[in-house]
Amino acid sequence: xxxxxxxxxxxxxxxxxxxxxxxxxxxxxxxxxxxxxxxxxxxxxxxxxxxxxxxxxxxxxxxxxxxxxxxxxxxxxxxxxxxxxxxxxxxxxxxxxxxxxxxxxxxxxxxxxxxxxxxxxxxxxxxxxxxxxxxxxxxxxxxxxxxxxxxxxxxxxxxxxxxxxxxxxxxxxxxxxxxxxxxxxxxxxxxxxxxxxxxxxxxxxxxxxxxxxxxxxxxxxxxxxxxxxxxxxxxxxxxxxxxxxxxxxxxxxxxxxxxxxxxxxxxxxxxxxxxxxxxxxxxxxxxxxxxxxxxxxxxxxxxxxxxxxxxxxxxxxxxxxxxxxxxxxxxxxxxxxxxxxxxxxxxxxxxxxxxxxxxxxxxxxxxxxxxxxxxxxxxxxxxxxxxxxxxxxxxxxxxxxxxxxxxxxxxxxxxxxxxxxxxxxxxxxxxxxxxxxxxxxxxxxxxxxxxxxx
Numbered sequence: 208x209x210x211x212x213x214x215x216x217x218x219x220x221x222x223x224x225x226x227x228x229x230x231x232x233x234x235x236x237x238x239x240x241x242x243x244x245x246x247x248x249x250x251x252x253x254x255x256x257x258x259x260x261x262x263x264x265x266x267x268x269x270x271x272x273x274x275x276x277x278x279x280x281x282x283x284x285x286x287x288x289x290x291x292x293x294x295x296x297x298x299x300x301x302x303x304x305x306x307x308x309x310x311x312x313x314x315x316x317x318x319x320x321x322x323x324x325x326x327x328x329x330x331x332x333x334x335x336x337x338x339x340x341x342x343x344x345x346x347x348x349x350x351x352x353x354x355x356x357x358x359x360x361x362x363x364x365x366x367x368x369x370x371x372x373x374x375x376x377x378x379x380x381x382x383x384x385x386x387x388x389x390x391x392x393x394x395x396x397x398x399x400x401x402x403x404x405x406x407x408x409x410x411x412x413x414x415x416x417x418x419x420x421x422x423x424x425x426x427x428x429x430x431x432x433x434x435x436x437x438x439x440x441x442x443x444x445x446x447x448x449x450x451x452x453x454x455x456x457x458x459x460x461x462x463x464x465x466x467x468x469x470x471x472x473x474x475x476x477x478x479x480x481x482x483x484x485x486x487x488x489x490x491x492x493x494x495x496x497x498x499x500x501x502x503x504x505x506x507x508x509x510x511x512x513x514x515x516x517x518x519x520x521x522x523x524x525x526x527x528x529x530x531x532x533x534x535x536x537x538x539x540x541x542x543x544x545x546x547x548x549x550x551x552x553x554x555x556x557x558x559x560x561x562x563x564x565x566x567x568x569x570x571x572x573x574x575x576x577x578x579x580x581x582x583x584x585x586x587x588x589x590x591x592x593x594x595x596x597x598x599x600x601x602x603x604x605x606x607x608x609x610x611x612x613x614x615x616x617x618x619x620x621x622x623x624x625x626x627x628x629x630x631x632x633x634x635x636x637x638x639x640x641x642x643x644x645x646x647x648x649x650x651x652x653x654x655x656x657x658x659x660x661x
Contacts, residue, residue, distance in 0.1 A: 312326045361535075
């Protein structure tokens with residue numbers, strides 16, 4: 208999908224062309240794909256009709272919308288009067304957030320995604336801005352004030368005592384433990400999460416790197432968060448090769464369906480279908496293309512893809528560190544809302560980041576990709592401030608930092624040697640000593656499996 212919202216500086220405005228993979232494979236060009244001037248792409252989805260792409264033409268009635276917003280806020284204002292200070296603060300925050308999201312729906316910039324409605328993705332971006340503002344506000348509080356502020360929205364936060372290390376795990380394999388693992392809500396959460404990751408990144412290798420890397424991070428940070436300790440078979444067969452693999456397979460099937468689906472640009476086919484089918488089709492993309500990350504094509508590409516992996520792992524780790532430092536129960540709604548928000552934000556963020564690193568005409572990082580990076584950094588800032596000796600309380604054991612140092616040294620050596628080669632030397636199809644060094648560099652990490660419970 209070519210959908211360029213940004214062009215390099217000092218270049219004349221070029222027409223914006225949207226095409227599909229099916230169009231590229233067709234023997235003859237499709238008739239007149241949608242063309243929009245880049246200079247007027249701020250609200251391309253509103254100023255120009257996406258014939259056949261949307262079920263409707265977006266025509267925001269801004270004054271009517273303003274009237275409805277005022278009526279809604281005024282109705283709540285005059286029908287809800289309470290002497291409860293916490294309830295009043297909560298109502299004020301909801302009212303301010305409602306106004307802000309209404310503004311985002313009407314006025315903020317469109318991204319790459321327009322279905323099922325461009326306004327949905329503007330609201331998602333607005334919610335992420337609110338979450339980022341919350342993190343920024345928490346970062347300048349002390350722990351007591353921060354937990355009190357969160358408790359206004361989520362009363363269950365900071366109430367109970369901090370979780371203590373649990374008893375040693377019973378890693379006996381039997382039908383009861385296997386059924387408990389497969390039927391737990393966490394197994395379903397893993398499947399759903401990895402289905403989403405496969406749909407985001409559209410690459411088996413990328414997802415496998417994420418999955419293996421996170422399991423290694425769990426082994427690495429057990430000395431900080433004891434809840435990371437798992438039975439060996441739970442980590443391998445329930446998580447990595449179980450729920451994760453099932454989720455990836457479901458995501459791959461979704462990708463295959465979207466790749467082979469016929470995308471209509473004329474809008475004529477939509478008239479022949481029923482209205483319900485057309486409405487349901489709004490929840491599918493109007494075009495689709497594969498992602499080829501080309502990780503080893505250059506050092507710059509390698510570093511950019513590694514940065515994407517780093518941000519993904521950082522955001523996942525932040526969830527556990529925030530739970531521990533802010534004393535948030537696992538059952539708290541804040542965890543569910545955070546996961547849903549980051550998943551919805553990750554869909555346009557991954558698309559924007561892929562265009563940023565693959566499209567030479569794209570010089571600016573997309574707004575959602577930037578927001579994802581910002582949220583990850585500010586979450587780190589929050590839990591580091593409130594760690595209260597969590598990280599520095601105990602030094603990493605030698606069984607953890609020595610394998611990591613060995614891996615880091617060997618992998619850095621491989622990077623220097625590999626990217627110092629010329630393009631001709633890298634374009635080989637046989638196993639070389641440099642390839643062997645690449646695989647050998649990961650062998651020290653196998654020693655981390657000593658941290659599993661057996």
